[in-house]
Amino acid sequence: MLVAVALLIAGCSDARGAGERKRVLTTFTVLADMTRAVAGDAVEVESITKPGAEIHEYEPTPSDLKKGAGVDLVLENGLGLERWFDRFVRGVDAKRATLSAGVEPIPIRSGQYEGKANPHAWMSPANARIYVRNIVTALSELDPRNAAVFKANAERYEAQLTEIDTFLRSELGKLPPSQRALVTCEGAFSYLARDAGLREAYLWPVNSDEEGTPQQIAATVTFVRENAVPAVFCESTVNDKAQQQVARETGARLGGTLYVDSLSEEGGPVPTYLRLLRYDAETVVAGLTGRK
Incomplete structure (x- = not known):
């Protein structure tokens, strides 16, 4: 059923006017918040999952899949986090970007995923700066006219991440x-x-x-x-x-x-x-x- 809905929404026409904002969809709320911080008002950003949702074994619903209709870009975490993601984007005609690209992964130590990358790389503010730079690249390729806006927003956001990083290391280091x-x-x-x-x-x-x-x-x-x-x-x-x-x-x-x-x-x-x-x-x- 999910595949059928995905194919259906892929055929939907994009009724937006030429001057309307680009639409970006992220796989979960953390990525959506980071993306909004970089995008500002230039791009419309939405999360597939809602606040409080468990991301690993999430099952996209038909209403989730409808969010893909006319979307311009889909952002995922990667590192094996969203194992349902390929089913979601099947038939959705949008660019894709993986925000963890460039992160040095830490391997999982035990269980059925032993040796694979731990996917929770965003829990490091240092890694989050890599995510932000990947967001800037993806948004700038999608909407070159606002590239300077994305860059300026990202610089301010990275400064806040640095403050949080200092706080984390300082407080936990005590x-x-x-x-x-x-x-x-x-x-x-x-x-x-x-x-x-x-x-x-x-x-x-x-x-x-x-x-x-x-x-x-x-x-x-x-x-x-x-x-x-x-x-x-x-x-x-x-x-x-x-x-x-x-x-x-x-x-x-x-x-x-x-x-x-x-x-x-x-x-x-x-x-x-x-x-x-x-x-x-x-x-x-x-x-x-x-x-x-």
């Missing part, structure tokens, strides 16, 4: 060596942990893998005990039941909810990507130090 460990449900923080010098452990490597198995829980319990980790965390798009068990068995605190794969609704805790990065850093520091 943690005592014994507290410099980040334990989460999904292994979505490998890039952030690398940048901040944190040891990393998680229950499962990718949300589309097996989640919360007895073996995963036992291994995480061992890591928390051996490293005297004071707090463990889980992400907003998954069930934290398994992490609650880790906390009970080790005496660690549940340090709070982290955001990775999706922004919140407007008015929520992380309505923008920059806020997501700062919120996660503040939550991790508060959880590991016991500070409010």
Whole structure:
């Protein structure tokens, strides 16, 4: 059915006038926010998925596919994140760009995707600057008349990313060596942990893998005990039941909810990507130090 709808919308005519803005579609809300920051008012930007959606095993609906009608550019993360993406763009006549191009990938350590790239590269502000430059290139090729606008917006946004990067490294760098460990449900923080010098452990490597198995829980319990980790965390798009068990068995605190794969609704805790990065850093520091 999805393929049929995709073919149908590919045949839809573009009724926009010559002066109307180009349309850009991103695979999830984080990329949409980054793209809007670069595009400003010059381009119309929309996300396929809504705030709060789990991205890995997302199933595009016919209404999602209709968003592809007349779209000029589709932006994806890449690194194996959107395994449903090829089905979405099949029959959609639009340019495509992969925003993680040029990122040095960190391999997944375990599970069925062992050895493949960890797809959560946007969780590093340093990597985010690569994403932004790829956005500038894609938008400038799509709409050359506004290339100078995209470049200027990107420079301002990269300056904000640098401020967030400094904040992350500074705040997480203040943690005592014994507290410099980040334990989460999904292994979505490998890039952030690398940048901040944190040891990393998680229950499962990718949300589309097996989640919360007895073996995963036992291994995480061992890591928390051996490293005297004071707090463990889980992400907003998954069930934290398994992490609650880790906390009970080790005496660690549940340090709070982290955001990775999706922004919140407007008015929520992380309505923008920059806020997501700062919120996660503040939550991790508060959880590991016991500070409010």
